[in-house]
Amino acid sequence: MSLPPLKLRNKLIPIPIFQGGMGVGISWERLAGTVAREGAVGIISAVGTGYRYPELVKRDKFGRPIGSIYTHSKEALTRMIGEAKKLSEGKGAIGVNILCAITDYGRVAVDAVEAGADIIVSGAGLPLRLPEYVGDADVALIPIVSSARALNLICRTWEKKYKRLPDAVVLEGPKSGGHQGFKYEECFMPEHQLENLFPSVLEETRRWGNIPVIVAGGVWSYRDIVYYIEQGAGGVQMATRFIATHECDAPLVYKETVLNAKEEDIILFKSPVGYPLRVIRTPFVERLLAGYNGWNGCISHCITPCNKGEEARKVGFCIADRLGSAWLGNYEEGIFISGANGHLLKKQGIISVKELIGILTGKMPDPTLEEEYVLK
Ligand SMILES: Cc1cc2nc3c(=O)[nH]c(=O)nc-3n(C[C@H](O)[C@H](O)[C@H](O)COP(=O)(O)O)c2cc1C
CATH class of the missing domain: 3.20.20.70 (Aldolase class I)
Structure with a gap:
């Protein structure tokens, strides 16, 4: 067809x-x-x-x-x-x-x-x-x-x-x-x-x-x-x-991160936006899962539900900063998003x-x- x-x-x-x-x-x-x-x-x-x-x-x-x-x-x-x-x-x-x-x-x-x-x-x-x-x-x-x-x-x-x-x-x-x-x-x-x-x-x-x-x-x-x-x-x-x-x-490291992901590496995680966020388990996400707080203050005022950094501080990261880091090619500090089928x-x-x-x-x-x- x-x-x-x-x-x-x-x-x-x-x-x-x-x-x-x-x-x-x-x-x-x-x-x-x-x-x-x-x-x-x-x-x-x-x-x-x-x-x-x-x-x-x-x-x-x-x-x-x-x-x-x-x-x-x-x-x-x-x-x-x-x-x-x-x-x-x-x-x-x-x-x-x-x-x-x-x-x-x-x-x-x-x-x-x-x-x-x-x-x-x-x-x-x-x-x-x-x-x-x-x-x-x-x-x-x-x-x-x-x-x-x-x-x-x-x-x-x-x-x-x-x-x-x-x-x-x-x-x-x-x-x-x-x-x-x-x-x-x-x-x-x-x-x-x-x-x-x-x-x-x-x-x-x-x-x-x-x-x-x-x-x-x-x-x-x-x-x-x-x-x-x-x-x-x-x-x-x-x-x-x-x-x-x-x-x-996206930079090459982003594409490679998705290409290397296994099915179990693609998980749902808490986000300051207030909805579950589907991401890949990369070093920064591993640290968050282990209880680390990587919030660095609010500079962007990117989204209203975050209340100028209040929610970001609670979940341990600023969404704009971490997606920005991924765009800048920083594998260690960025957050990398994929759909559930990304491993294919x-x-x-x-x-x-x-x-x-x-x-x-x-x-x-x-x-x-x-x-x-x-x-x-
Ligand atoms: C890397 C990535 C970033 C995304 N960012 C946004 C976004 O900023 N706004 C939005 O409405 N949807 C966003 N989405 C959702 C997509 O627009 C799309 O509707 C969804 O991923 C479709 O599912 P699929 O990835 O399985 O094809 C994003 C998806 C991916 C994979």
């Missing part, structure tokens, strides 16, 4: 695959622009963009951007969106992922719109006020949810207050990389697995007039994509597989985005699978 295109607002996306936003610095302009050039959706992460262009922001002596204005930098995001658009050659679409939990959320949404983003994808909390920030700009708005109830609340609020509905919705299950929209125990319960959440969310979207559902969290292969499309999904969002590409913006990547190694899209659209064999599913 050839994957059907996805209609999103006024755009037709030839390949219904979203490359999920990955902060800090894992999906920036190079990955997003290259994915879009293949006809899919490339997504830039808007968190911690101040790490990308040192000359644009104020930093402390460790290289950390100071305050949320420089941590989530407008100038850096604007430059990234411009570069990604150039790379995309007008194909596919360029989205921006903005965590609801970041300080200056509304300002960053406006930054993304002014810089010409086609899409805003937003989770880690409910983006109930997102339409207010973007006004009547021509941008597709896509909330990330983990239940039909959350989607219902968003639709009711947006329709009543702003007379608009989401252009699509990402349903993220608990196998995804990074923060989970569930409590720790819920991540292992059958009723919260993606395949079991999907029918109720699909039904909810149909009550509001067929909002496309983009499924995420452990979706791995062409076979998985076909399964969800046949069940009624509009597309998929995938992140972990895109880490093992040449064009992924070692069967494939690092490939180009073009090859990966070939695999995911069934045109090339998948080296991570036992059996091959190639389009006849």
Whole structure:
């Protein structure tokens, strides 16, 4: 089967695959622009963009951007969106992922719109006020949810207050990389697995007039994509597989850390954001597990739930600092994120985005699978 295109607002996306936003610095302009050039959706992460262009922001002596204005930098995001658009050659679409939990959320949404983003994808909390920030700009708005109830609340609020509905919705299950929209125990319960959440969310979207559902969290292969499309999904969002590409913006040590991870090395851990965080057991995580507190004070004011470092001090680390360290290539001190299936990547190694899209659209064999599913 050839994957059907996805209609999103006024755009037709030839390949219904979203490359999920990955902060800090894992999906920036190079990955997003290259994915879009293949006809899919490339997504830039808007968190911690101040790490990308040192000359644009104020930093402390460790290289950390100071305050949320420089941590989530407008100038850096604007430059990234411009570069990604150039790379995309007008194909596919360029989205921006903005965590609801970041300080200056509304300002960053406006930054993304002014810089010409086609899409805003937003989770880690409910983006109930997102339409207010973007006004009547021509941008597709896509909330990330983990239940039909959350989607219902968003639709009711947006329709009543702003007379608009989401252009699509990402349903993220608990196998995804990074923060989970569930409590720790819920991540292992059958009723919260993606395949079991999907029918109720699909039904909810149909009550509001067929909002496309983009499924995420452990979706791995062409076979998985076909399964969800046949069940009624509009597309998929995938992140972990895109880490093992040449064009992924992460440093080589990040990619190698994911490639070397064994299944049991990928664990859920407490985060100052207030949701479980899926990470790889690297030296810093081992120290945290042994009771170490690696909090170094709050310099970035990166997220509101952290309460200017209060939660970071409790869990033993600042999320912006540790993801920033990973982006700077510091294996000892950084935190490295992966989805639950990241251990499968070692069967494939690092490939180009073009090859990966070939695999995911069934045109090339998948080296991570036992059996091959190639389009006849
Ligand atoms: C390295 C990494 C960083 C991520 N960072 C973010 C983020 O900043 N915001 C967000 O909404 N999701 C983030 N995610 C989640 C992805 O966008 C995506 O929805 C999810 O990982 C999909 O599952 P998969 O990795 O199994 O394909 C991240 C995922 C990874 C692997």
